[in-house]
Amino acid sequence: MELMNLLVIIVVFTILLLWPLLADFIHQLLGVKEKKISETPAKNIDRWRKGIVFVTVFITFPVAIDVIDFKWYMIFILILSMGSESIVEWKYLKPSKQYITTLIFMVIGILLIYSVDYVFNA
Helix, strand or coil: CHHHHHHHHHHHHHHHHCHHHHHHHHHHHHCCCCCCHHHCCCHHHHHHHHHHHHHHHHHHHHHHHHHCCHHHHHHHHHHHHHHHHHHHHHHHCHHHCHHHHHHHHHHHHHHHHHHHHHHHCC
C-alpha cells in the first residue's frame, strides 16, 4: 500500500509541476489556438459566470465543510467553474476548439482530486 501511495503522490506532483507543458502539448495535439474570452463578445457573460461561481463558493463553503465530504465539494466546484467555462468557450470560441482542452483539464483535475484523497485517506 505504501508503494501505491508514493506512486500516486509522485504522479500528482509531476502533473502539477508540468501543467504548463501539458497544456501546450494538448493544444498542439488538438490544433487548438488559445484565445481569451475577454476579447470576444462574451466578455460580460464571462464576468457574470465568474461572479456566479465565486458567490456560489462563498455561500456554500461554510456549509460544505460541515455537511459534505471535502473531496466531493472540490469536485463540484471544479465541474461548476470549468464546465461553465467550457460552455462559454464552446459558444463563443467554437472554431478554436479550446473548450475541448478545458474539458480535458477538468477530467484531469477530477482524477487528481480523487487520487489525492485516496492517498491521504488510505
